[in-house]
Amino acid sequence: MNQTYEKVLFGFIAHILKRIEDIKSYFGYIVAQKIIYFLQEAYGVKLPYNFYFYHFGPYDDSLDTHLRIMKNYGLIDIGVDPKGMGYDIEVKKDAENYIEYAKKFIEENKDEVESVLKHFGNYEPKDLELAATIHFVFKNNKQHYRGADLEKVIIEKVQNLKPKFSKTEIEKEYDHLAKINLLN
Amino acid sequence: MxxxxxxxxxxxxxxxxxxxxxxxxxxxxxxxxxxxxxxxxxxxxxxxxxxxxxxxxxxxxxxxxxxxxxxxxxxxxxxxxxxxxxxxxxxxxxxxxxxxxxxxxxxxxxxxxxxxxxxxxxxxxxxxxxxxxxxxxxxxxxxxxxxxxxxxxxxxxxxxxxxxxxxxxxxxxxxxxxxxxxxxxxxxxxxxxxxxxxxxxxxxxxxxxxxxxxxxxxxxxxxxxxxxxxxxxxxxxxxxxxxxxxxxxxxxxxxxxVRRAYDLHFTEFIKKTLLKNYGEKYPFDVKEYLEHDDASVFNRVKEEISNNGEYKELANILMYRQHHECVKGTLDYTSIKEKEIFEKNIEEIRKKFGANFLTDNAQDAPNKFKxxxxxxxxxxxxxxxxxxxxxxxxxxxxxxxxLDEGINKNRLYAPKNDKLEEVKRYIDAMEWET
Missing domain, CATH: 1.10.3210.10 (Hypothetical protein af1432)
Structure with missing residues (x-):
């Protein structure tokens, strides 16, 4: 990754994290991963990640490493959340230069960022885990099933993958994603 | 059954x-x-x-x-x-x-x-x-x-x-x-x-x-x-x-x-020669894809040398182990300032000695530690x-x-030619510290 690209990418990520900060009092890796997942996979923002399925839904380990490098650079801080249950990501002042550097890319993807934050900005990590899982399973199965069959298969598969969610919860989020045209 | x-x-x-x-x-x-x-x-x-x-x-x-x-x-x-x-x-x-x-x-x-x-x-x-x-x-x-x-x-x-x-x-x-x-x-x-x-x-x-x-x-x-x-x-x-x-x-x-120097040299060689007719990408067709193995790369290296091909110099590097030399590297965990100085100095080195330098970053290497x-x-x-x-x-x-996983060491490689010693002296005299 050359420095120009790294600066644009880290600047864009810092911008996203800053926007999440404006909405949530604290958030960690799960929220960052899922918001960036939706930006790339549902809204087509050109980012370099290859998401695969992991414990809390779609995940990319390079993104995790990039967040840690951003921490080493002093662009963000990753602390423990006040409840002591997870992480708390905080964007630092040094990120401003990077955000400025990525200005053009941020501007080009402004609408996509607004949409993701509008629909998912208020979601708790657990809700994001479910929404991103449904979207991920949908993307990987949509070619093989049609109409009502497709919905049934997706809900069944998500139930198997995430038994902690009830069928009603899965159906509700499925409907939400369909309503905002993310299940096409 | x-x-x-x-x-x-x-x-x-x-x-x-x-x-x-x-x-x-x-x-x-x-x-x-x-x-x-x-x-x-x-x-x-x-x-x-x-x-x-x-x-x-x-x-x-x-x-x-x-x-x-x-x-x-x-x-x-x-x-x-x-x-x-x-x-x-x-x-x-x-x-x-x-x-x-x-x-x-x-x-x-x-x-x-x-x-x-x-x-x-x-x-x-x-x-x-x-x-x-x-x-x-x-x-x-x-x-x-x-x-x-x-x-x-x-x-x-x-x-x-x-x-x-x-x-x-x-x-x-x-x-x-x-x-x-x-x-x-x-x-x-x-x-x-x-x-x-x-x-x-x-x-x-x-x-x-x-x-x-x-x-x-x-x-x-x-x-x-x-x-x-x-x-x-x-x-x-x-x-x-x-x-x-x-x-x-x-x-x-x-x-x-040195391994990374060869990774970079081989990548360049494969793109420019073996995959020249495929738009510098491996073919998508499985049958054609399976025709490629290590032997096809090395055969191409030998051909390029014997045919006096356009990429003979690169082929010689691979055949006779004349890889670029790592002349500068940052620490395993590079700070933002160190990286900025590193990039600025590379620009200056390229301006003075030409563009034939290679750079590498730990995040681009295989089997990254996570x-x-x-x-x-x-x-x-x-x-x-x-x-x-x-x-x-x-x-x-x-x-x-x-353990900290964010290894992001950067390296600069210079060609092994008659300018190498001068390049090294120039690099030694540059300011690299933050």
């Missing part, structure tokens, strides 16, 4: 001793697509640094298949008491076959010299950059002999080529079995660390393999209700050793400065509650907790 496990053959392996190979697996091994792996070196051009590193993806694939069986058998044995999986005999057999075939075929899509150029040289499909795993799936689905061998298992074991392919690309998530092949404690890295360590002679890659295999267990985590792979408390030290092995092998072998998390099953939990019974490794191991 004949069973998958009725008849087996023995392969001798320097790492694991005798490896059992069942009939259908031998049929797959005997296909030309799989035999090609004998001609793909596991560590690409690393044998130009560690001369013993001539081992291939063929041996690694067999090793992973052997290990996956050993691990799986232990997990099933332990589950007879723990009952997290609670599978019947049929399910146990089915999943064992699935894992063995995934292990055998997971690397069949590797391009020549393994990770050299991966990411730069692969085609894109619908905007998605493909990886060797996508090609593994494509080969499994499109190579008639392999597909038929696997699809024949469908009626008895519900295993199809598509299922194996999607397991490898993780398109069809399987949180119980996936981590055994691809996860923090997976058999893939167990094999490659031991094998790479053995063949390179770099001892850092070794850890107590038997202990690790025997202390793996299924666990539940407090968030995720499905069982997943973890380790008994008694295996924590060997799990630490595995993680440290990855850390040191990355710094000593996978990101070795700190991953898994659960430890405590020997004497204070209660039988999930949150007391299983603990995050970072709460059990201070060594793992203290």
């Amino acid at each position: 004949s069973s998958y496990f009725d008849k087996y053959h023995i392969f001798r392996d320097p790492i694991h001793g005798y490896i059992k190979v069942y009939d259908i697996e031998r049929d797959i091994i005997n296909t030309s697509a799989f035999q090609r792996l004998r001609r793909i070196k596991q560590l690409g051009p690393t044998n130009l640094i560690y001369h013993g590193a001539d081992h291939t993806r063929f041996a690694h694939s067999l090793g992973v298949m052997e290990l996956v069986s050993r691990v799986y058998d232990i997990l099933i044995l332990k589950d007879k008491q723990e009952k997290l999986l609670n599978w019947d005999e049929k399910e146990i057999q089915k999943n064992k076959i699935l894992l063995r075939l995934v292990a055998l075929l997971h690397d069949i899509g590797h391009p020549p010299l393994s990770h050299v150029g991966e990411g730069v040289l692969f085609s894109e499909e619908g905007g998605k950059k493909l990886t060797h795993k996508d090609f593994s799936k494509k080969i499994i689905l499109e190579d008639k002999a392999i597909k038929e061998s696997i699809d024949n298992l469908n009626s008895e074991y519900e295993i199809t080529a598509e299922k194996i392919g999607k397991f490898i690309t993780k398109e069809e998530p399987n949180p119980i079995l996936q981590p055994i092949i691809d996860g923090p404690l997976d058999v893939d890295r167990m094999d490659y660390l031991w094998r790479d360590s053995f063949y390179t002679g770099v001892y850092y890659g070794r850890f107590d393999l038997d202990r690790l295999v025997n202390t793996l267990t299924m666990v539940r985590d407090k968030f995720y209700e499905s069982p997943t792979l973890g380790i008994d408390e008694g295996g924590v030290y060997t799990a630490e050793a595995l993680i440290l092995a990855r850390y040191y092998m990355f710094l000593q072998v996978y990101f070795h400065p 700190k991953e998390r898994f659960y430890v099953k405590l020997r004497s939990p204070k209660s039988s509650d999930i949150k007391d019974k299983y603990k995050d490794i970072e709460r059990v191991s201070n060594i793992i907790k203290s």
Whole structure:
């Protein structure tokens, strides 16, 4: 990754994290991963990640490493959340230069960022885990099933993958994603 | 009815001793697509640094298949008491076959010299950059002999080529079995660390393999209700050793400065010569893709020299070991200021001495070290509650907790020509400190 690209990418990520900060009092890796997942996979923002399925839904380990490098650079801080249950990501002042550097890319993807934050900005990590899982399973199965069959298969598969969610919860989020045209 | 496990053959392996190979697996091994792996070196051009590193993806694939069986058998044995999986005999057999075939075929899509150029040289499909795993799936689905061998298992074991392919690309998530092949404690890295360590002679890659295999267990985590792979408390030290092995092998072998110089040289050469007619990408068509192996790269190197080709100079570098020399590097964990100075100085060096310099960053190297998390099953939990019974490794191991994974070392390489000494003096005189 050359420095120009790294600066644009880290600047864009810092911008996203800053926007999440404006909405949530604290958030960690799960929220960052899922918001960036939706930006790339549902809204087509050109980012370099290859998401695969992991414990809390779609995940990319390079993104995790990039967040840690951003921490080493002093662009963000990753602390423990006040409840002591997870992480708390905080964007630092040094990120401003990077955000400025990525200005053009941020501007080009402004609408996509607004949409993701509008629909998912208020979601708790657990809700994001479910929404991103449904979207991920949908993307990987949509070619093989049609109409009502497709919905049934997706809900069944998500139930198997995430038994902690009830069928009603899965159906509700499925409907939400369909309503905002993310299940096409 | 004949069973998958009725008849087996023995392969001798320097790492694991005798490896059992069942009939259908031998049929797959005997296909030309799989035999090609004998001609793909596991560590690409690393044998130009560690001369013993001539081992291939063929041996690694067999090793992973052997290990996956050993691990799986232990997990099933332990589950007879723990009952997290609670599978019947049929399910146990089915999943064992699935894992063995995934292990055998997971690397069949590797391009020549393994990770050299991966990411730069692969085609894109619908905007998605493909990886060797996508090609593994494509080969499994499109190579008639392999597909038929696997699809024949469908009626008895519900295993199809598509299922194996999607397991490898993780398109069809399987949180119980996936981590055994691809996860923090997976058999893939167990094999490659031991094998790479053995063949390179770099001892850092070794850890107590038997202990690790025997202390793996299924666990539940407090968030995720499905069982997943973890380790008994008694295996924590060997799990630490595995993680440290990855850390040191990355710094000593996978990101070795000379090895990386050859990765960069070979990538450039392959793009400009071998793949010239394919738009500098490996062909998407499986038949054409499978024609490429390490030998085709080296034949092209020789041809370029004998034909006095356009890229003869680059071919000479590869043939006569005239790689660019690493003339400057940052620390393993580069600070933002250090990186800025590094980039600014490189610009100045290029302006003064020409553009024929190469740069590299640890994040672009293969087998990057990443700190991953898994659960430890405590020997004497204070209660039988999930949150007391299983603990995050970072709460059990201070060594793992203290590791920082964001290695982002940067390097500058200069050509070995009559200007090299002058370049070095110039670099020495520059200001690099923050």
